[in-house]
Amino acid sequence: MALCANRERYDMLTLRNISFDVHDGAEGREIIRDVSLAIPDGRLVVVTGPNGGGKSTLARLIMGIEKPTSGTIELNGEDITALSVTERARRGIGFAFQQPVRFKGLRVLDLLRLAAGRDISPADACEYLAAVGLCARDYIQREVNASLSGGELKRVEIATVLARGTALSVFDEPEAGIDLWSFQNLIEVFEGMRRNIHDSSIMIISHQERILNIADEIVVLKDGQVDRQGPKDEILPELIGTPAAVAGCRKTAREVRA
Amino acid sequence: MMELDGIQKRLLEEIADLHGLPDGAYNIRSNSESAGRRSTANVEITPKEEGSGLDIRIKPGTKRESVHIPVVMTKSGLKETVYNDFYIGEDADVVIIAGCGIDNCGMADSEHDGIHRFYVGKNAKVKYVEKHYGSGDGAGKRILNPVTEVYQEEGSTVEMEMAQIKGVDDTERTTTAELAAGAKLVVRERLMTHGCQRALSTYVVNLNGAGSSADVVSRSVARDDSYQRFDAKVIGNAPCSGHTECDSIIMDRGRILAVPGLEANDVDAALVHEAAIGKIAGEQLIKLMTLGLTEQEAEEQIINGFLM
Numbered sequence: 001m002a003l004c005a006n007r008e009r010y011d012m013l014t015l016r017n018i019s020f021d022v023h024d025g026a027e028g029r030e031i032i033r034d035v036s037l038a039i040p041d042g043r044l045v046v047v048t049g050p051n052g053g054g055k056s057t058l059a060r061l062i063m064g065i066e067k068p069t070s071g072t073i074e075l076n077g078e079d080i081t082a083l084s085v086t087e088r089a090r091r092g093i094g095f096a097f098q099q100p101v102r103f104k105g106l107r108v109l110d111l112l113r114l115a116a117g118r119d120i121s122p123a124d125a126c127e128y129l130a131a132v133g134l135c136a137r138d139y140i141q142r143e144v145n146a147s148l149s150g151g152e153l154k155r156v157e158i159a160t161v162l163a164r165g166t167a168l169s170v171f172d173e174p175e176a177g178i179d180l181w182s183f184q185n186l187i188e189v190f191e192g193m194r195r196n197i198h199d200s201s202i203m204i205i206s207h208q209e210r211i212l213n214i215a216d217e218i219v220v221l222k223d224g225q226v227d228r229q230g231p232k233d234e235i236l237p238e239l240i241g242t243p244a245a246v247a248g249c250r251k252t253a254r255e256v257r258a
Numbered sequence: 259m260m261e262l263d264g265i266q267k268r269l270l271e272e273i274a275d276l277h278g279l280p281d282g283a284y285n286i287r288s289n290s291e292s293a294g295r296r297s298t299a300n301v302e303i304t305p306k307e308e309g310s311g312l313d314i315r316i317k318p319g320t321k322r323e324s325v326h327i328p329v330v331m332t333k334s335g336l337k338e339t340v341y342n343d344f345y346i347g348e349d350a351d352v353v354i355i356a357g358c359g360i361d362n363c364g365m366a367d368s369e370h371d372g373i374h375r376f377y378v379g380k381n382a383k384v385k386y387v388e389k390h391y392g393s394g395d396g397a398g399k400r401i402l403n404p405v406t407e408v409y410q411e412e413g414s415t416v417e418m419e420m421a422q423i424k425g426v427d428d429t430e431r432t433t434t435a436e437l438a439a440g441a442k443l444v445v446r447e448r449l450m451t452h453g454c455q456r457a458l459s460t461y462v463v464n465l466n467g468a469g470s471s472a473d474v475v476s477r478s479v480a481r482d483d484s485y486q487r488f489d490a491k492v493i494g495n496a497p498c499s500g501h502t503e504c505d506s507i508i509m510d511r512g513r514i515l516a517v518p519g520l521e522a523n524d525v526d527a528a529l530v531h532e533a534a535i536g537k538i539a540g541e542q543l544i545k546l547m548t549l550g551l552t553e554q555e556a557e558e559q560i561i562n563g564f565l566m
Binding site for chain 1: 477505539541542544545546547548549550551552553559560562563564565566
């Protein structure tokens with residue numbers, strides 16, 4: 001994971017000294033502070049850490065939805081810091097939103113076609129939907145509107161990222177807002193992606209122990225800074241039982257109390 | 259049968275998806291004259307005196323038949339008012355495809371005001387599809403002022419799909435309906451205006467019989483400097499259910515006025531109105547941009563889907 005200027009092969013993604021400030025009125029607040037990290041090819045990296053630690057912001061900075069105050073972002077050695085969301089998407093970054101947006105009038109099939117960038121057949125769409133545990137026959141003609149439940153919407157969102165087949169896929173808290181049963185399926189989806197990762201890379205923002213468990217590398221983000229990072233076997237034991245790695249039922253119980 | 263030129267054929271494709279003559283009964287009106295007409299055993303189309311319109315009589319029990327009555331205008335400066343009356347027999351189940359396309363390359367305004375009256379018999383089912391379209395780059399305006407009156411007897415169902423997506427400069431659309439017991443009216447209106455266009459759409463639906471229902475839904479997009487007014491009034495005079503919905507996207511300097519109107523004259527009348535106007539949500543654009551679309555492509559996809 002260490003940065004190395006003389007490497008012949010570039011990492012899939014390299015963040016160098018990324019900072020991001022927001023301004024609430026006159027007060028400036030730093031959300032990300034001087035973060036440098038790399039996501040190598042063929043690796044699944046999970047970014048965890050306490051709520052408010054800057055995880056989602058980091059994901060949005062990578063996709064270009066937010067622009068860093070300072071620092072650079074490189075994709076396969078190319079500086080993409082100044083590129084728009086569209087340009088980054090075309091260069092091979094995929095993004096699954098924590099809270100997927102709904103569209104009146106756009107069908108699941110339309111969204112998958114836009115994601116795939118071609119006029120895919122219902123049979124192709126079936127493949128992506130089956131991967132996220134949805135029966136294509138029931139879903140491809142459905143509108144991506146309020147008639148879909150939060151869990152269904154989340155799975156459609158992940159299916160759009162699968163349909164893109166991007167070099168770097170970023171998932172922002174894929175477990176948020178879905179029920180336990182869907183969560184079991186979700187783990188299988190990511191396990192399947194991990195098996196077929198080849199030269200692509202996956203970054204998942206999550207504090208679910210079971211997702212951390214399928215990671216190659218874990219990054220702990222705290223107060224906008226990298227607190228720890230390293231191979232899963234090294235980092236995960238330290239995290240068990242902390243808010244950075246919670247089991248599903250405990251998390252549910254805590255959210256109910258909150 | 260009058261020969262149609264290329265522009266007239268293109269207009270027919272736009273408004274009625276017609277590439278040739280339709281199956282079933284039809285009347286094609288072109289530049290104020292009939293360019294072809296056919297009645298069938300169950301559907302009789304007869305012209306009113308002096309070409310002021312048509313009487314269309316559909317026999318009771320007629321099933322799965324269609325009636326096409328498209329209108330095309332390509333001469334600049336034409337102005338016409340046409341009365342078409344539909345008499346739909348009991349238990350009939352038919353599809354009626356109307357629509358008007360105006361191509362105006364001249365300096366004078368072209369205007370078609372179609373007044374359609376539907377007398378729908380007991381338990382009959384009607385699907386009515388109406389598309390309006392304008393083209394041509396002349397300074398003369400393309401004006402369409404449709405009036406639709408619907409009279410529904412017991413247990414009848416009327417489903418109306420009305421679309422005006424492009425090229426009509428000025429429109430004042432008025433739809434009124436009177437529903438007897440158990441009758442059902444479903445309206446799906448889609449409207450897009452651009453440039454300096456103006457579109458006013460008014461509905462007055464009277465639910466007069468027990469168990470009658472109406473569902474009037476309009477989706478519209480106002481771009482550039484255009485203006486729209488959606489004025490939907492549902493009046494419940496009996497135990498009934500009514501729902502109206504206006505869902506609109508505004509862009510550029512477009513303006514929209516939604517006027518909800520509900521009147522309950524019976525304690526068991528259940529009436530609901532929904533209206534939402536706003537620009538395209540930023541998150542929607544960003545989501546499609548993360549799929550590789552430009553902002554403009556994303557906008558087009560969102561609008562196309564919304565008006566689908």
